[in-house]
Amino acid sequence: MTDAFSYNPLARDGEARLGEVITPRGVVRTPAFMPVGTAATVKGMYPSQVRELGADIVLGNTYHLMLRPTAERIAELGGLHAFMRWPHPILTDSGGFQVMSLASLRKLNEKGVTFRSHIDGAYHEMTPERSVEIQGLLGSDIQMQLDECVKLPATAEEVARALRLSLRWAERSKRAFEAQPPGRALFGIVQGGDVPQLREESARGLVDIGFPGYSIGGLAVGEPQAVMLGMIEVVNAILPQDKPRYLMGVGTPDDIVEAVGRGVDMFDCVMPTRAGRHAQAFTRFGRINLKNARHADDPRPLDEESDCPAARDYSRAYLHHLIRCDEMLGSMLLTWVNLAYYQSLMQGIRHAIAQGRFDAFKAEVKEGWAKGDIPPRG
Amino acid sequence: MTDAFSYNPLARDGEARLGEVITPRGVVRTPAFMPVGTAATVKGMYPSQVRELGADIVLGNTYHLMLRPTAERIAELGGLHAFMRWPHPILTDSGGFQVMSLASLRKLNEKGVTFRSHIDGAYHEMTPERSVEIQGLLGSDIQMQLDECVKLPATAEEVARALRLSLRWAERSKRAFEAQPPGRALFGIVQGGDVPQLREESARGLVDIGFPGYSIGGLAVGEPQAVMLGMIEVVNAILPQDKPRYLMGVGTPDDIVEAVGRGVDMFDCVMPTRAGRHAQAFTRFGRINLKNARHADDPRPLDEESDCPAARDYSRAYLHHLIRCDEMLGSMLLTWVNLAYYQSLMQGIRHAIAQGRFDAFKAEVKEGWAKGDIPPRG
Numbered sequence: 001m002t003d004a005f006s007y008n009p010l011a012r013d014g015e016a017r018l019g020e021v022i023t024p025r026g027v028v029r030t031p032a033f034m035p036v037g038t039a040a041t042v043k044g045m046y047p048s049q050v051r052e053l054g055a056d057i058v059l060g061n062t063y064h065l066m067l068r069p070t071a072e073r074i075a076e077l078g079g080l081h082a083f084m085r086w087p088h089p090i091l092t093d094s095g096g097f098q099v100m101s102l103a104s105l106r107k108l109n110e111k112g113v114t115f116r117s118h119i120d121g122a123y124h125e126m127t128p129e130r131s132v133e134i135q136g137l138l139g140s141d142i143q144m145q146l147d148e149c150v151k152l153p154a155t156a157e158e159v160a161r162a163l164r165l166s167l168r169w170a171e172r173s174k175r176a177f178e179a180q181p182p183g184r185a186l187f188g189i190v191q192g193g194d195v196p197q198l199r200e201e202s203a204r205g206l207v208d209i210g211f212p213g214y215s216i217g218g219l220a221v222g223e224p225q226a227v228m229l230g231m232i233e234v235v236n237a238i239l240p241q242d243k244p245r246y247l248m249g250v251g252t253p254d255d256i257v258e259a260v261g262r263g264v265d266m267f268d269c270v271m272p273t274r275a276g277r278h279a280q281a282f283t284r285f286g287r288i289n290l291k292n293a294r295h296a297d298d299p300r301p302l303d304e305e306s307d308c309p310a311a312r313d314y315s316r317a318y319l320h321h322l323i324r325c326d327e328m329l330g331s332m333l334l335t336w337v338n339l340a341y342y343q344s345l346m347q348g349i350r351h352a353i354a355q356g357r358f359d360a361f362k363a364e365v366k367e368g369w370a371k372g373d374i375p376p377r378g
Numbered sequence: 379m380t381d382a383f384s385y386n387p388l389a390r391d392g393e394a395r396l397g398e399v400i401t402p403r404g405v406v407r408t409p410a411f412m413p414v415g416t417a418a419t420v421k422g423m424y425p426s427q428v429r430e431l432g433a434d435i436v437l438g439n440t441y442h443l444m445l446r447p448t449a450e451r452i453a454e455l456g457g458l459h460a461f462m463r464w465p466h467p468i469l470t471d472s473g474g475f476q477v478m479s480l481a482s483l484r485k486l487n488e489k490g491v492t493f494r495s496h497i498d499g500a501y502h503e504m505t506p507e508r509s510v511e512i513q514g515l516l517g518s519d520i521q522m523q524l525d526e527c528v529k530l531p532a533t534a535e536e537v538a539r540a541l542r543l544s545l546r547w548a549e550r551s552k553r554a555f556e557a558q559p560p561g562r563a564l565f566g567i568v569q570g571g572d573v574p575q576l577r578e579e580s581a582r583g584l585v586d587i588g589f590p591g592y593s594i595g596g597l598a599v600g601e602p603q604a605v606m607l608g609m610i611e612v613v614n615a616i617l618p619q620d621k622p623r624y625l626m627g628v629g630t631p632d633d634i635v636e637a638v639g640r641g642v643d644m645f646d647c648v649m650p651t652r653a654g655r656h657a658q659a660f661t662r663f664g665r666i667n668l669k670n671a672r673h674a675d676d677p678r679p680l681d682e683e684s685d686c687p688a689a690r691d692y693s694r695a696y697l698h699h700l701i702r703c704d705e706m707l708g709s710m711l712l713t714w715v716n717l718a719y720y721q722s723l724m725q726g727i728r729h730a731i732a733q734g735r736f737d738a739f740k741a742e743v744k745e746g747w748a749k750g751d752i753p754p755r756g
Contacts, residue, residue: 041700041707069674069699077677077695085691296447299455314463317455321447322419328706329419 005141005185005212007244007265011354015236015263018353021057021213021244023141024183025081025089028056030244030265031349033256033342034091036273039064040074040084043273044328044335047085053308053336054343057089057142059268062134063098066124067117071137079139091268092140093248094131094173094189097149097217108148110165128172136180142213142246145173147189149218159193160201166191167205174209185212187246193218194227196234203238213244216264220250229258236263253282253345254369257362260349272342276335279323283311283341286369290334295320298376308340383519383563383590385622385643389732393614393641396731399435399591399622401519402561403459403467406434408622408643409727411634411720412469414651417442418452418462421651422706422713425463431686431714432721435467435520437646440512441476444502445495449515457517469646470518471626472509472551472567475527475595486526488543506550514558520591523551525567527596537571538579544569545583552587563590565624571596572605574612581616591622594642598628607636614641631660631723632747635740638727650720654713657701661689661719664747668712673698676754686718 003024011018021028035042035050037058042050050058060080065071074083081087096113099106103115103124112127128146135143147166150158170188177186188206192198206214216235219228232247239245246266247259256267272282279291283303298316306312310333322330345365352361381402389396399406413420413428415436420428428436438458443449452461459465474491477484481493481502490505506524513521525544528537548566555564566584570576584592594613597606610625617623624644625637634645650660657669661681676694684690688711700708723743730739 039699039703039705040696041705044706044710046707046710064703068703069695073675073695076675077693083693083696083699085696297451297454315455315461317447317451318418318461318463321417321461325417325442325446327417327419328422328709329424331706332422332424332710 003183005183007213007242009242011356013353013356013358014261016260016349016353016358017263017265018350019244019265021089021142021266023089023185025087025141026056028089028266029350031256031260031346031353032056032266033346034059034266034268035339035342036061036268036270037084037086038270039068040080042339044276044332045339049336050086050339051088053340054347055088055339057091058086060084060090060092060138060140061098062092062095062131062138063102065138066095066134067119071134075137075139081139089141090139091142091246091266092135092138092144094144094146095126095134096131096146097249099126100149110168112146128169129176132173132176132180132186136177136184141184143177143184143186144215145170145186145188147191147217149191149221150193152193152218152221152223154193156193156195156198159191159195159198163191163193163198163202167202167209170206170209170211174211187211187213187215189215189217189248190235190239191218192231194223194231196231199231199234200238203235207238207240211243213246214239215246215248217248219247220255225255225258228255229262232259232262232264253342254366256345257349257365261358261362272338273335276338277331279330279334280338281311281319281334282338283373284365284368285371285373288373290316290319290323290330292320294376300376302337306340307344308337310334310336311340381561383561385591385620387620389734391731391734391736392639394638394727394731394736395641395643396728397622397643399467399520399644401467401563403465403519404434406467406644407728409634409638409724409731410434410644411724412437412644412646413717413720414439414646414648415462415464416648417446418458420717422654422710423717427714428464428717429466431718432725433466433717435469436464438462438468438470438516438518439476440470440473440509440516441480443516444473444512445497449512453515453517459517467519468517469520469624469644470513470516470522472522472524473504473512474509474524475627477504478527488546490524506547507554510551510554510558510564514555514562519562521555521562521564522593523548523564523566525569525595527569527599528571530571530596530599530601532571534571534573534576537569537573537576541569541571541576541580545580545587548584548587548589552589565589565591565593567593567595567626568613568617569596570609572601572609574609577609577612578616581613585616585618589621591624592617593624593626595626597625598633603633603636606633607640610637610640610642631720632744634723635727635743639736639740650716651713654716655709657708657712658716659689659697659712660716661751662743662746663749663751666751668694668697668701668708670698672754678754680715684715684718685722686715688712688714689718
């Protein structure tokens with residue numbers, strides 16, 4: 001443990017990077033997947049379980065936490081780590097993305113954005129300074145600058161305006177962040193939509209300001225995967241090799257291996273947890289829909305070779321039954337299955353990079369997904 | 379382990395009994411509380427957790443399981459124990475109670491009851507023979523006869539008619555049960571409403587038929603506790619001392635200690651699990667409503683002296699937050715708290731009977747509940 005935040009590169013395999021993000025609260029092995037703990041809980045999981053799956057870090061949502069139970073209350077209670085019983089690193093977003101997707105009556109100007117809560121309609125103001133203040137009250141280890149993420153499709157002018165505003169907010173965020181204790185990090189966020197020149201402008205602008213890590217935002221919002229990967233290539237050619245890179249809100253297992261192959265280190269996504277509450281299992285055979293009637297009589301587990309008890313010990317017939325009856329245990333088990341799969345995928349990725357066989361690993365996992373599920377006997 | 383079902387009395391303290399119900403699948407230490415696993419899951423709990431809390435047996439609901447996923451399907455999948463990953467004893471009800479409370483278009487006659495499923499409207503017939511057949515397909519260790527439980531208030535004539543029908547069904551159930559493998563038990567159910575003479579008639583009739591254990595049904599359905607306890611006294615004066623006695627669907631911690639003091643050995647109730655999904659915690663300080671705003675800033679756990687991590691390690695403020703946000707983890711933690719409390723209460727009861735100080739124990743726990751919750755400091 002050290003008081004400084006740093007990125008320690010350990011190995012390269014093509015563009016894929018093996019490394020460690022070092023924080024006073026612990027080391028994050030990268031490439032890393034961060035389970036999403038929106039409202040100070042990874043839905044349907046005990047925090048000890050999340051840790052046991054191999055997660056080094058979880059994500060908290062500033063927008064949700066500022067509304068309930070409020071950042072001030074969490075600070076009085078000792079910070080987000082103590083509150084949710086997760087003593088390991090936590091990354092928080094800026095709240096901006098959810099302000100734009102969930103809140104109502106939004107008004108955005110140079111200063112920031114005002115909005116009404118989707119819960120009780122109360123009026124709030126979010127500025128770059130306030131976002132950093134909230135994340136500081138939460139005690140977040142890795143914080144995000146407030147940015148404006150425009151919805152695609154948008155005109156190049158609109159995308160350019162938003163990224164330039166985001167760059168000015170990046171500077172203000174960095175200044176506001178200086179008040180915080182050492183060891184924490186603030187990341188700048190690359191925007192620029194699907195326009196390579198604007199992505200470059202955004203990345204260069206952030207590197208000029210200088211951050212201990214960089215996020216790539218505004219992707220996986222409906223564009224084709226090829227567009228997303230193209231933008232990652234443009235951006236990562238500019239971002240410094242000695243700083244971690246976080247692709248926000250991504251994604252499917254396939255998105256993750258492709259982005260790792262283009263130099264991304266950190267990921268978060270609601271997909272494994274949300275899918276787990278909607279009868280979907282992620283496995284080495286690809287995605288399996290447990291709602292499907294073909295599972296009703298299937299005594300086999302999802303994956304008898306898995307280390308995860310939820311994937312190895314419970315029959316598909318039982319999982320199917322729990323889902324049909326809308327039983328909590330169905331969501332609990334499938335969320336567990338999915339987070340275990342994502343963490344095992346990251347473990348496999350890290351191992352492969354260390355051995356210099358990332359491409360072979362990528363081909364193997366894709367082959368497994370393509371083959372699909374093993375049909376029941378008989 | 380033995381192939382026989384038996385009751386092994388270990389100690390008496392007044393009317394309170396310490397004993398063991400011995401089944402081929404394991405020993406049930408009595409007095410016992412059986413968590414309710416309605417649809418083949420104790421809601422919000424992994425089966426391993428239920429076991430670790432000290433539960434020797436859980437209850438399954440025949441009505442729910444016959445509709446989904448059906449008894450035949452569970453039998454094909456290896457029985458209810460394998461299906462729900464609970465290798466320890468299971469008790470099932472007859473399905474009759476839920477037919478009368480959940481199903482529609484019920485028609486009852488001497489033969490049995492026909493009804494339509496509350497899920498899909500499908501037509502079903504339930505007879506004493508079919509109930510025993512279903513419970514046999516499930517592989518239940520302790521099965522219940524089909525009975526008719528009349529709703530109170532009812533006339534003495536109506537109560538008498540129902541108990542006499544239930545006695546005839548008891549005989550038919552016993553005959554049907556003879557086809558099952560050794561080691562399982564079928565209990566007769568005492569009915570008779572709130573009429574002492576009818577309770578006596580029912581208990582005597584069942585003892586004449588002869589069962590390896592007796593259930594007391596039709597209580598805790600809205601009558602005052604004193605009426606319930608009076609009926610238990612009437613019935614337990616008749617039931618043989620060398621057979622276990624199960625008070626169906628009861629109840630609060632206070633109901634349980636009072637009924638143990640009158641010679642009851644086994645209990646089941648949805649209260650701890652259902653209350654856990656509705657913000658209620660059972661503790662040695664009594665019932666605590668975590669929805670109450672006074673918990674919002676309270677950093678204390680529910681009970682720092684509890685062995686249960688959910689009661690000991692999470693702040694009231696966090697539990698309150700989870701409940702306000704309708705987070706699954708809130709239900710998961712409070713269900714855990716409540717089942718842990720119920721099991722620790724049973725453990726305390728058994729220990730007290732063994733030491734011949736049941737009355738002192740009862741006074742102590744009641745004093746704790748009466749004192750109420752410790753207010754927050756400041």
